[in-house]
Structures are given as C-alpha cells and as structure tokens.
Amino acid sequence: MAGVQLTDTHCHLDSARFDPDREAVIARAREAGVRRILVPALDLESSQRILTLVEGARGLFAAVGIHPTSPGEVAASHIETLRTLVASGSVVAIGEIGLDYYWVHEPSLQSQQQAALRMQLDLAAACGLPVVLHMREKDDADHGACAEDMLRIVESWVRALRADGAAIADRPGVLHSFSGTLETAMAAIELGFYIGVTGPITFPTAAHRRAVISRLPIERLLIETDSPYLAPQAHRGRRNEPAFVAHIADRIAQIQARPQAQVAEVTSRNAARLFAWGEPD
DSSP states (O other): OOOOOOESBBBBTTTGGTTTHHHHHHHHHHTTEEEEEEEEEESSHHHHHHHHHTTOOOOOEEEEETTTTTSSOOOOOHHHHHHHHHSOOEEEEEEEEEEEETTTHHHHHHHHHHHHHHHHHHHHHHHTOOEEEEEEGGGGGSSSSHHHHHHHHHHHHHHHHHHHHHHHGGEEEEETTTTTTTTHHHHHTTOEEEEEEEEGGGTTTHHHHHHHHHSSSSGGEOOOOOTTTTGGGEEEEOOOOOOGGGHHHHHHHHHHHHOHHHHHHHHHHOOOOHOOOOOOO
C-alpha cells in the first residue's frame, strides 16, 4: 500500500515487549505509512507510562483508563487520578475500559466491572472524551451476557450525553477488536460508535468476523493492531507491531471490494473524527 496514510487506533506500544526496539518499531510503522497511533492504557501505572511515552512524540496519542481485568475494584480515588492525567492535555480518549466475561465468571466481579465501566464513562463525559471499549464474552462466544450488559450500559450513557447536548454524543467511542454479531455492531453504530477491526479478520477460521465486516459501513470502521497481540495471519506467532496494520486494511478492502487506498483513507479519517487529532502530518 505504497503512498497511503494509515492509522493504528489501538497499539500497546508501552508494553515491555517493545522495550528492546521501540524506536525501530515506530520507524517501521512510519515507513509503512502509519501516521497516527493511539496507545491505550490498562491501569493507572500504564496510563502514566503512556503519557511519558507520547510526550513530544509526533503521531503518538494517549488513552488512559483501567481495563476490566486489571486487579482490584476501581475506587473514586482511581477516577480522580485519571482525571488528573487527562488534565495533562495529551489524552484523546478514556480506555481501554469495558467488560470481560472471558476471564471473569463470578457475578460479583462482573458487577464490579460494570460499576468501574460506569464510573469511567462518567469521567469520559465530564472530560468530553470518547471511550475505547473492550468487550469479550465467556468462551469467546460471538454473543452473550457481556454484549447485552455492554449495550445496556452504553445506551443509557449515550442517551444521557444526547440529553445534555454533549459534544461527544455523536462520537462516543469505539468497540475495540470487535468479534460480536452483526446485530450488536449495528446497535453500537446506531448509538454513534465505531467498530475496531484487528488481525483475527485475516485468520482462515474467521469467516464469521469477515461476514460481519462485509456488511458494516466503512464510515464506521477503524483499523487496529492491538500490538503486541493478535498478529495478522502473515505474521502469526510473532510479536505484532503497528506496521502490520496494512494487512488489516488490505483484508477489509478484499471483503468489501474496495480499493486499498480508500480503506486507508476512510479509516484514517474516521479516527481523526473520533479522536479529534487533526489531519496526519
């Protein structure tokens, strides 16, 4: 995809797996045409680490938040710490937040996750920032209680945003690394969300994901690597990195019978609108 400009809207560039060659990874991404990279957090420690990483770095942007599988209950003090980090001015989203019933099966802990999600959604509303949502079902099913709880919670949140006339009401966030049903995706899109597409769409066994993506409007898609995880088929078994986002864009182009350059252009424009970070350098 020579000459096109790509965006990786989900890359854990702060991961220790990048410590040996992080600058080289960023350089390879730029050589591959990646002009914007969103680096989402998993907890308070990574939130702070990411802010240090993106400070003064061209094309790198931060999201701060507490992942649903991060240990411990999220307290008001954690939210205040996140609020302080947002005030630094380098944060474009709250995330990675959400629900995960794959690792967490106990109803009481799932309730804790829901409470943490609501608290961080309220923070996002107060700060005027979109959210990066993690959603994973028990046994990696394509639909279940996780999707139902997620849609119920975010629908209420978006309804409140609209009632308040909030600026982010029409760009509330993205469902990261989406693996659910067409019905869930369309319900999220109706609420204003984008759908994040990751490396598994390239796997031979991912016919269901491809079928869903084939029917979604490209104006609501984002491309993500989720590096260092979920490497696309061509690099499966290796550490993933943002330069590989081109494989995802190529697969979307094949699925939707579109030119590769169009997929790169539209998904990058979608990201710029969602995260309000302007046009690529």
